[in-house]
Amino acid sequence: MEVASRIVVMNKGRIEQVGTPEAVYDKPASPFVSSFIGNVNVFHGRLQGETLDTGAWQLPIRPPGSDEAGDDTPFAAYIRPHDFELLKTTDEKLPGCRVKFIQPMGSVYRLEVVPEHAASDGLPNVIDVELPRRDFRALDLAVGERVYLRPTETHWFEAGENAAPQI
Known part of the structure; x- marks a missing residue:
């Protein structure tokens, strides 16, 4: 992606998306491209008013383009590891997670966190998170510590959606 001005993402011989590397990364056309x-990280749930309800986690943003979708419409939120804000305390309706693993990687720390409600169908068993070194040090985190995750950017897809190719 570093040397190309345009890329083509194919899935089983079918073009899923064509665009600049930045456009494909920032606005994936399908779950496959994402x-x-x-x-x-993928979170499955159903629309409930202005939230995506996973059963244990309510993402407080209605997906763009979902105006026609009624309550109980299945959606999936795709969130990259660096698109989370990590909190030690919160007044929001965010479920708690436990830090399972910490890996320093120079300017970034890679963490694996386990949702306390991992048995919920909508939450992955382990959530990958990447934090800038400065943020990690400010939080002073340790394995086993309770934290809360707030998504900062999300890609939404209706469940079972195979978006038309973006060429």
Whole structure:
């Protein structure tokens, strides 16, 4: 992606998306493209008013383009590891997670956190998070510590959606 001015993402011989590397990364056209182009955490749930309800986690943003979708419409939120804000305390309705693993990687720290409600169908068993070194040090985190995750950027897809190719 570093040397190309345009890329083509194909899935089983079908073009999923064509665009600049930045456009494909920032606005993936399908769940496949989102997963193919980089690490991503997937949260499954149903629309409930202005939230995506996973059963344990209410994402407080209605997905763009979901105006026609009624309550109980299944959606999936695709969130990259660096698109979370990590909090030690919160007044929001965010479920708690426990830090399972910490890996310093120079300017970034990679963490694995386990939702306290991991048995919920909508939450992954382990959530990958990346924090800038400065943020990690400010939080002074340790394995086993309770934290809360707030998504800062999310890619939304209706469940079962195979978006039309973006060429």
